[in-house]
Amino acid sequence: MYKERLGITDIQIVSSNGKEAQQDAFHTHFHIMPxxxxxxxxxxWTPDPMxxxxxxxxLARLNAI
Numbered sequence: 001m002y003k004e005r006l007g008i009t010d011i012q013i014v015s016s017n018g019k020e021a022q023q024d025a026f027h028t029h030f031h032i033m034p035x036x037x038x039x040x041x042x043x044x045w046t047p048d049p050m051x052x053x054x055x056x057x058x059l060a061r062l063n064a065i
Contacts, residue, residue, distance in 0.1 A: 002034070005065060006058060010035040 002008040014031040016023050035041065 001062075005062060006034075008034040012041070 002011060012033045012035050014033060015021075015029070016031070017028055018026070033041065
């Protein structure tokens with residue numbers, strides 16, 4: 001679905017659960033992050049404030065189908 005509808009070929013699934021995993025509201029969840037060479041992401045979850053708008057755009061595209 002990611003490749004066909006969004007053109008995303010590589011993803012990383014991250015589960016950040018618990019205090020030492022930088023979680024402050026304790027619950028189980030997973031992040032599915034598009035990845036590409038040179039994207040600057042590292043194993044430490046460092047969210048980009050601009051990603052919220054991008055994620056909303058991608059979600060709208062998925063829901064439109």
